[in-house]
Amino acid sequence: MTTSPPGSLLTAQGLRKTYGHTHALDGAEFPIHPGEVVAVMGPSGSGKSTLLHCLAGILPPDSGSITYNGREVTTMSDAQRSTLRRSEFGFVFQFGQLVPELTCAENVALPLRLNGTSRKEAERAALGWMERLEVDDLKDKRPGEVSGGQGQRVAVARALVTGPRVLFADEPTGALDSYNGERVMELLTDAARSTNAAVVLVTHETRVAAYSDREVVVRDGKSRDMERAI
Amino acid sequence: MSRLLKNGLVEVDGIEAGGGPERKRYAITHAGITDVEQWLATPQEPEEYLQSALYTKVVLALLTHRDAADILDTQRSEHLRSMRILTDRKRKGDLADQLICDHALFHLEADLRWLELTAARLDKLREAVAR
Numbered sequence: 001m002t003t004s005p006p007g008s009l010l011t012a013q014g015l016r017k018t019y020g021h022t023h024a025l026d027g028a029e030f031p032i033h034p035g036e037v038v039a040v041m042g043p044s045g046s047g048k049s050t051l052l053h054c055l056a057g058i059l060p061p062d063s064g065s066i067t068y069n070g071r072e073v074t075t076m077s078d079a080q081r082s083t084l085r086r087s088e089f090g091f092v093f094q095f096g097q098l099v100p101e102l103t104c105a106e107n108v109a110l111p112l113r114l115n116g117t118s119r120k121e122a123e124r125a126a127l128g129w130m131e132r133l134e135v136d137d138l139k140d141k142r143p144g145e146v147s148g149g150q151g152q153r154v155a156v157a158r159a160l161v162t163g164p165r166v167l168f169a170d171e172p173t174g175a176l177d178s179y180n181g182e183r184v185m186e187l188l189t190d191a192a193r194s195t196n197a198a199v200v201l202v203t204h205e206t207r208v209a210a211y212s213d214r215e216v217v218v219r220d221g222k223s224r225d226m227e228r229a230i
Numbered sequence: 231m232s233r234l235l236k237n238g239l240v241e242v243d244g245i246e247a248g249g250g251p252e253r254k255r256y257a258i259t260h261a262g263i264t265d266v267e268q269w270l271a272t273p274q275e276p277e278e279y280l281q282s283a284l285y286t287k288v289v290l291a292l293l294t295h296r297d298a299a300d301i302l303d304t305q306r307s308e309h310l311r312s313m314r315i316l317t318d319r320k321r322k323g324d325l326a327d328q329l330i331c332d333h334a335l336f337h338l339e340a341d342l343r344w345l346e347l348t349a350a351r352l353d354k355l356r357e358a359v360a361r
């Protein structure tokens with residue numbers, strides 16, 4: 001058993017991940033509490049996305065420990081990890097995450113359908129979230145027929161539809177102009193706060209990071225918790 | 231106000247007698263309106279930030295071989311503290327709050343972008359020297 005900070009929902013300790021000679025993660029640490037929004041910042045290539053993928057159980061680290069709700073993630077089977085991701089986590093990335101063949105509403109309903117929710121129930125929940133993100137008028141359009149900013153709001157609705165405990169967002173506003181970026185951050189953090197979900201937010205924009213409660217800086221695969229550093 | 235009056239941009243429109251001291255009511259004149267319109271139509275000269283204490287401090291710190299990344303991270307943390315307060319005020323406020331907070335937020339962000347670029351430049355410089 002590893003010791004995680006009291007009250008934390010998701011914790012990583014001593015994470016290492018190597019690609020050939022590149023130490024993408026070199027002893028990174030990360031704690032997050034329920035309802036907390038944590039910005040992950042740092043230069044390009046420093047290991048932010050690698051950290052997020054490890055935390056989310058998408059990428060196994062070479063060594064180190066990840067604890068979610070008291071359970072060790074690194075020793076889970078692939079099936080257990082995939083169940084964990086589907087039922088407890090939500091994801092928003094910079095682009096290209098919506099299924100082009102489905103309508104926006106079907107995209108938002110998809111995670112629920114995969115969890116075995118009935119079509120009717122899934123559609124109802126999907127529309128509710130699309131309303132909250134102000135994109136319910138796009139329900140019958142396909143992702144190819146909406147703008148980048150609209151698509152990103154649809155993606156946020158999809159990430160939240162299962163009521164995740166942790167929302168992972170890697171540069172969610174990276175492809176958006178200032179206005180749409182702000183709006184997505186406002187809606188995303190409002191929604192997360194109202195459901196007490198934790199948000200891991202990778203961003204290089206300080207104005208976006210200003211929506212967080214605290215920031216962690218990653219450099220050369222090492223993390224620095226700026227709150228504790230001061 | 232007296233200068234506006236002297237230049238004919240405003241005129242006394244009436245005197246209001248109330249409970250307290252009497253108040254003069256002024257009205258903008260035609261010349262005043264033209265003047266304001268002219269002022270609004272003229273682009274503002276950009277302010278240059280060449281006297282900033284932040285600039286001086288960072289450059290001095292770098293010249294004395296302090297770690298650029300460390301300077302960036304601690305300064306960002308300090309800036310973020312203010313930026314979170316402004317963001318919060320913007321979210322709870324009206325349009326006027328949003329405009330003024332955004333103005334401040336973009337300027338604070340600009341400090342950090344400059345600092346980030348400087349830190350990255352120094353890294354490249356160091357790599358080149360080490361090679």
Ligand SMILES: Nc1ncnc2c1ncn2[C@@H]1O[C@H](COP(=O)(O)OP(=O)(O)OP(=O)(O)O)[C@@H](O)[C@H]1O
Pocket residue numbers: 019022023024042043044045046047048049050051
């Ligand atoms: N699949 C991979 N194969 C090989 N190297 C990788 C792979 N993924 C990441 N890396 C390397 O690991 C390091 C960290 O990458 P990562 O994507 O985590 O950086 P990042 O901080 O997210 O950067 P950015 O801000 O540019 O997105 C980089 O040097 C990168 O080249």
Ligand SMILES: [Mg+2]
Pocket residue numbers: 048049050170
């Ligand atoms: Mg990345």
